Amino acid sequence: MxxxxxxxxxxxxxxxxxxxxxxxxxxxxxxxxxxxxxxxxxxxxxxxxxxxxxxxxxxxxxxxxxxxxxxxxxxxxxxxxxxxxxxxxxxxxxxxxxxxGETPPPQRPAPRPAPTPATPHSSLLTPHLPKRTEEANAPAPARTWQPETPQAFIRDLWPHAQRAARRIQADPAVLLAQAALETGWGRSMMTRADGRPAYNLFGIKADGRWDGDTVGARTLEFRGGTMRQEQARFRAYGSPGESFDDYVAFLEASPRYRGALAAASDPARFTAELQRAGYATDPDYAAKIMAIYRSGDYRRAVAAAQ
Known part of the structure; x- marks a missing residue:
């Protein structure tokens, strides 16, 4: 049929x-x-x-x-x-x-995810399950930082955004808007196997150039115009401040982002150049950042944090 x-x-x-x-x-x-x-x-x-x-x-x-x-x-x-x-x-x-009325098929072990090259990604991440039994059974400690509201997200991260933005002559509000998009205002941050936050606020993946901690996560990527779920390793940090500092260092160390750094003082051009350089696979990545950045509520929350 x-x-x-x-x-x-x-x-x-x-x-x-x-x-x-x-x-x-x-x-x-x-x-x-x-x-x-x-x-x-x-x-x-x-x-x-x-x-x-x-x-x-x-x-x-x-x-x-x-x-x-x-x-x-x-x-x-x-x-x-x-x-x-x-x-x-x-x-x-x-x-x-x-x-x-079929007979259940025999159980097969789930394949291990292959390593993924390091490129930033779009948002919508879900934590990767622990690989080992002892990690899965280990008690998860309380989170050290998780903002309850967008206003708290802006207030807590504003000093870090200011410090990072000064290095590249950018508006700290646009860096904060990008972090908000990547993490869902801090509510969808990646976590380590023991439950601690990885503080990866900009979705930067880990490759051979990174010798720090990593965390596994599933991510939705756009490939050939179609959204697909993929598995990847991402950089993990000890604090939100480390994430902001590494984000700037990541841009400065890669020739592909020279155009973005040259346009850093203009939020619209900066985000457009990030997308053009392949920072994210989402074709609307820059537009989504700017929609947050230009929101009246967002601008008022930023003003209150200063």
């Missing part, structure tokens, strides 16, 4: 109903239809999970509006689609086995 439902509507109830009808008409015996229904259910489940996570926040954000919520919902649907492709979360496989 040829499936009539397009995978692009996995998070649409109309598409789900169409596949349910096909599954019912086939009596649950068609493996392709069964697999499609299970995959669609998994995508719908992931989208609902992301929506619940978005709603579980402390209050209104600086950039919250009906327009941002609309595009955020579209972005979450795309994440749900990408996460459900291939083996996904395993929920679709479980449904296929239960509904189709």
């Amino acid at each position: 040829t499936l009539s439902a397009d995978p692009a509507i996995y998070t649409d109830f109309t598409g789900l109903a169409a596949l349910r009808r096909e599954a019912r008409d086939s009596g649950g015996r068609d493996p392709e239809t069964l697999r499609a229904v299970a995959g669609q259910f998994e995508a719908l489940f992931v989208n609902m999970m992301l929506k619940s996570m978005r709603e579980a926040k402390l209050g209104e954000g600086l950039l919250d509006s009906q327009q941002t919520e609309f595009y955020q919902g579209m972005f979450d649907q795309q994440i749900a689609l990408e996460m459900s492709k291939g083996r996904g979360l395993g929920l679709a496989d479980m449904l296929v086995r239960q509904l189709g």
Whole structure:
């Protein structure tokens, strides 16, 4: 049987109903239809999970509006689609086995992620699970710094942003806006195996030039116009100040960012040159930083921190 439902509507109830009808008409015996229904259910489940996570926040954000919520919902649907492709979360496989009466396949060890070359990335990071049993069972100490609000994020990091910005003659507010984008206002920072924050505020990956601590994390990257989930190693720091200092040193040490440094005094040109040099794979990276930077609420919070 040829499936009539397009995978692009996995998070649409109309598409789900169409596949349910096909599954019912086939009596649950068609493996392709069964697999499609299970995959669609998994995508719908992931989208609902992301929506619940978005709603579980402390209050209104600086950039919250009906327009941002609309595009955020579209972005979450795309994440749900990408996460459900291939083996996904395993929920679709479980449904296929239960509904189709299949024998569960033998368990296979998960492959170790290959090392990834060092280039900065876009945001949306999730911590990498500990590799060893003793690390997983070790008690996680309390976080030493995690801002509860965007205002606290700005207030706490403003002195570090000022110091780093002076080195390259940049506006500290644009560096802070970039850090806010990369970490979700400090709420989505990467963590070490023991639960301590890695303080990587600018998404800088680790390569052979880096001899400090590292942390593993999953990241969403744009490849060929498509968003993909990847695994990478990132630099880890002992404090937010170290992250700001290394960010400036990272730009100064790489010839590819000469254009960005030359335009550092102009926030719009600076972020555009960062994107042109390949700092992030997100095609809207510079625009997102500038949207934060130009926000009235953000400007007022920066003024209050000075």
